Amino acid sequence: AQKITQTQPGMFVQEKEAVTLDCTYDTSDPSYGLFWYKQPSSGEMIFLIYQGSYDQQNATEGRYSLNFQKARKSANLVISASQLGDSAMYFCAMREVGTGNQFYFGTGTSLTVIP
Amino acid sequence: GAVVSQHPSWVICKSGTSVKIECRSLDFQATTMFWYRQFPKQSLMLMATSNEGSKATYEQGVEKDKFLINHASLTLSTLTVTSAHPEDSSFYICSADSLDRGRDEQYFGPGTRLTVT
Numbered sequence: 201a202q203k204i205t206q207t208q209p210g211m212f213v214q215e216k217e218a219v220t221l222d223c224t225y226d227t228s229d230p231s232y233g234l235f236w237y238k239q240p241s242s243g244e245m246i247f248l249i250y251q252g253s254y255d256q257q258n259a260t261e262g263r264y265s266l267n268f269q270k271a272r273k274s275a276n277l278v279i280s281a282s283q284l285g286d287s288a289m290y291f292c293a294m295r296e297v298g299t300g301n302q303f304y305f306g307t308g309t310s311l312t313v314i315p
Numbered sequence: 316g317a318v319v320s321q322h323p324s325w326v327i328c329k330s331g332t333s334v335k336i337e338c339r340s341l342d343f344q345a346t347t348m349f350w351y352r353q354f355p356k357q358s359l360m361l362m363a364t365s366n367e368g369s370k371a372t373y374e375q376g377v378e379k380d381k382f383l384i385n386h387a388s389l390t391l392s393t394l395t396v397t398s399a400h401p402e403d404s405s406f407y408i409c410s411a412d413s414l415d416r417g418r419d420e421q422y423f424g425p426g427t428r429l430t431v432t
Contacts, residue, residue, distance in 0.1 A: 235420070243406055245359075245423035291358065295421075303349070303410075303421055305358045 201226050204292050206306035213282045214314050220267070221277040221309045223292030231297040234275040236266065239308075240288040248290075251275060282313045318342055319411050321424035328399055328431055336394045336427045338409030344389040345411035349421065350382075353406040365392050399431045 205224045213219035225234065236248040251259045251266045259266045267276040279286055292306040318341040328334050338348055347366050351359040363379075365371040365386035373379045381403075383395040392411075396403055406428050410421040 233420075237423075243353075243408070243426040243428065245408065245410075245426075247420065247423075250420060302361060302364070303359075307358045310356075 202306075203227065203304035204294055204306035206292055206309050208309045209307070210310045210312070212312050212314055213279075213286075215284060216281055218278060218280045219282055219311065221279070221290050221292075221311065223275045223277065223306060225273050225275060225292075225294045225304075227273075227294065227296055229296040229298045233295045234266070234268070235293040235295070235303075236264070236275075236277045237291045237293060238286075238288045239291060245291075249277065279311075284313050284315060287311060287313045317413060317420075317422045319345075319409065319422045319424040321407075321409055321427050323427060324425060325428040326430070328429070330400055330431055331398055333395055333397045334399055334429060336396075336407055336409075336429075338392045338394070338411070338424050340390045340411045340413075340422070343411075343413045343422075345392075345413065346389070347412040348386060348392040349410045349412075350384060350392075350394050351408045351410070353408060353426075355406075359408060362394075396429065399429070401431045404429055404431045 232253045234251040238246040249259050249261045249264045249266050251268045258268050263280045265278045289308045291308045294304045320339045322337045350362045352362050353359050362377045363371045363373045365384045367386045367389050371384035386392040408426045410423045
């Protein structure tokens with residue numbers, strides 16, 4: 201079974217609008233971390249936001265927030281007030297404490313911001 | 316803080332030659348470094364995990380004799396693609412764990428784009 205599932209290969213959003221990128225995960229480890237990375241065309245992986253499995257509140261970092269629904273095993277990324285520079289690939293990732301620190305990546309979502 | 320560099324950022328080599336890619340943690344000590352491979356429009360695929368001073372652990376299907384990994388110090392890991400072929404052309408990304416793992420984050424290098432002609 202896939203550890204991380206991103207079901208949206210491509211998304212479009214109007215500039216200044218909000219957009220939600222979906223991510224679901226599968227783990228039996230009670231201790232894990234969830235991450236979102238942005239990868240522009242240059243290829244660099246840019247860390248956006250982190251959510252720990254024991255965190256009570258949803259993580260926020262500027263325009264990025266993570267909608268963490270533990271029972272549903274979902275960790276959707278919300279980008280508010282989209283900007284043209286937000287156009288990129290977005291990867292959801294998970295790290296389990298019990299599996300030797302390996303990162304599991306989703307297949308990614310390509311976001312295009314339309315002016 | 317937590318900057319990881321890779322060198323070179325891009326390289327073109329002829330088929331049959333070997334290419335070495337360096338991954339350095341610039342402002343922290345890395346207990347573990349990871350090497351990933353990424354094909355266009357695909358996700359990152361973990362190739363191997365390396366710990367300083369010990370042999371790398373390769374993922375299933377990755378040829379250890381072709382992709383040589385040396386983790387010489389807490390700040391340097393190298394990936395050598397031996398006898399490169401056009402199918403080895405890809406984007407290679409390294410990442411590193413910090414000794415201070417407050418939130419289990421991996422710090423990624425900017426990647427190396429390899430083209431084998």
